[in-house]
Amino acid sequence: MQVSWENLIAHIRGCTACPLHEGRTCAVPGEGNLSARLMFIGEGPGKQEDLQGRPFVGPAGQLLTQMIRAIGLERKDVYIANIVKCRPPFNRAPTREEAEACLPYLRAQVALLRPRILVALGATAARHIIDASVRITLDHGVWTRKGAFWLIPTFHPAALLRDPEKKKAAWEDFKTIRDKLNDLDAHPERETKEDGREKKEVRQAQERMF
Numbered sequence: 001m002q003v004s005w006e007n008l009i010a011h012i013r014g015c016t017a018c019p020l021h022e023g024r025t026c027a028v029p030g031e032g033n034l035s036a037r038l039m040f041i042g043e044g045p046g047k048q049e050d051l052q053g054r055p056f057v058g059p060a061g062q063l064l065t066q067m068i069r070a071i072g073l074e075r076k077d078v079y080i081a082n083i084v085k086c087r088p089p090f091n092r093a094p095t096r097e098e099a100e101a102c103l104p105y106l107r108a109q110v111a112l113l114r115p116r117i118l119v120a121l122g123a124t125a126a127r128h129i130i131d132a133s134v135r136i137t138l139d140h141g142v143w144t145r146k147g148a149f150w151l152i153p154t155f156h157p158a159a160l161l162r163d164p165e166k167k168k169a170a171w172e173d174f175k176t177i178r179d180k181l182n183d184l185d186a187h188p189e190r191e192t193k194e195d196g197r198e199k200k201e202v203r204q205a206q207e208r209m210f
């Protein structure tokens, strides 16, 4: 039986499944359009996100918002979530145990949303949802298909703020994402056919993708 968004969000907000809950102000489940075809997945909440209970609201979030606008969309058109829903201390990367404790929530979000494209923002997200060997500097912008999902890694916006020289490469990735989305929208008949053929594959992909 599939959970509802309301139950899922309530569960996340009260979750104590890993030690990260001890330091949180607010859990950050994610937010956005519940019919979004494009989903962004970051690493975990930072200071501002922890205070507000919303994803990507600090400086990195403002940059992400600008990049989303640059491909003709608004934040209300997409869904944004993270690998872990509670802030790791000192903004460190989540441990494998913390990520594994939290990933069932992300799987449930993907199962409810059923986006066509998942964008991994940064190495942590990419290694958990695409492949453990992903290296962002080498593999950004490269598509992977898992069942009905298209996955692509790109730079985390915080990395772009630290090293603005990466912005050009990130923009190329975002143009690729825009083009893929347009292509999928332009061929709904192909999508419907694929959905029919891959219904079982979608479910299997959701189960094994992270």
Ligand code: SF4
Residues within 6 Å of the ligand: 012, 015, 016, 017, 018, 019, 020, 021, 027, 084, 085, 086, 098, 101, 102
């Ligand atoms: S990070 Fe995830 S698993 Fe850990 S307490 Fe928060 S919601 Fe639960």
